[in-house]
Amino acid sequence: MTTAIRALFKWILERGILSWLAVLVIWELVALGYHNADLFPSPVQTFDGAIRLWSNGALLKDIGISSLRILAGWLLGTLVGIPLGLIIGTSQVLRHMIEPFINFFRFIPAIAFVTVFMMWFGIGEGFKVALITYTTLFIVALNTMMGVVRVDEEKIRASMCLGATRFQIFLYVIVPATVPFMVNGMRLAMGNSFAAIVGAEMLAAQQGVGYLIWTSRLYFQTDWIFVGLFVLGLMGFVADRLITVLSRVFLKRYGVMDGATAEMRL
């Protein structure tokens, strides 16, 4: 009996249920302290706001729009970033040429490009997707490049002894050995994509979760702002789980780890 209770407790603890309960309690207490829903809505008030936003379809639409923007830019950035990182990583000349710029562009966040990107890619979907592509491409390319540089020398030597050509070494050794770094870059890029899209939607959009958070302020709908914040966290959580689970299923043999540590952040 006691072991069953202990197992249940362990289960609850491991799933972070206790932590979330604690957050709700603290949140409620703070809201009680403020006693002003316009300033700090309680969990229940926020939930009510969420129901209202959900029932008229606005919330789902915002989530959908933001997700699509992120997905498009992230996929595009990944598609370009991986080959780019592979090429830069493989060529020492290119690496030396590009290295000085990395620590330069690292400090220019995607959102700083909003104005010029709006001019270049249009104020519609173009610049938003471009922002996310930029931030993704950079992180994915950088991580991929690091992966290439870190391929064990012995693996390359072994494949040379086994008669592999340079191109075969690239395709059958360097690329598979770098997969965990690519996935790590993609995961990190997902986080930065959220930062970029929320910024962009606050500055210039008529839809999206960032837009929801921004405009709710004008109507003093602080509960909707909270809903927006919560939804962002949830979307990020789901996206990260999706990447983890998918890579675990399809890329397991490449040694893609859960919660791989961040190698490079923008």
Next chain:
Amino acid sequence: MSERKLQQITIRANGVSKKYGDSVEADFVLEDVKLEIRQGEFFILLGPSGCGKSTLLNMMAGFVEPTRGDIFVHDQPVRRPGPDRGMVFQHPDASLFPWLNVRQNVEFGLKMKHMKREERRLISNRFLDMVGLSEHETKFPHELSGGMKQRLQLARVLANDPEILLMDEPFGALDAQTRSVMQAELVRIWLHTNKTVAFVTHDLNEAILLGQKIGVMSRSPSAHIEAVYHVDLPYPRDATSTEFVELYKDIASHFNVTGRSDGVQVGAFPPSLTKLGGLP
């Protein structure tokens, strides 16, 4: 064994020197190395850690370029790695392909040659069987023990049918039990395949158990092969036999006399395990 004298020289070095880096003050790791390995011979490079054994082996493989002189394989200077020289590395985790299973690792070289699937299968079957990994063909390297990983490395190299086998302390990280099993297996496989073997070790016992010739290296800097011992004992060798013991003392004293025993595993003598490396 006398007919071996007539056999062709496979690997030759006549005054090879190596230093890392371009600096003038940098010491030569190896200086004026002279070496002859004949076809089908089991040649041991024995020396203390850091004396340049791996460097010398890597030059034979074509991974590392000599600073002066050349290593010749069949009178051709070594310029780059090639499938005629297979390497078994010290660290299997760094050299095996973790995304390929056991069979796929063995077939890697064959696949690079665009060999057909059925043909690959025949060859990999043969070598998986030879190293005793047939039942583990679908496992991945991380699911194997240290000894099994080295078996896999050996099979991967053998499947590619190199003329020369280069081995860099392949059993150094194994426990004593596994090591002696692997030593016996290696001798069996070598007798079976007639490869020319250059085997690096710092373990004197291992050297006498395996080698037909033992090239004893001096300490770095400016290391070279200062003596070559012939081991004219039949396989499997008995580490407690008088001849073995005599030779052991001979080579060990060689290290002691020249004050270069540090790093070479001379160890307690006689070896506590009897029949080390003997065939089962």
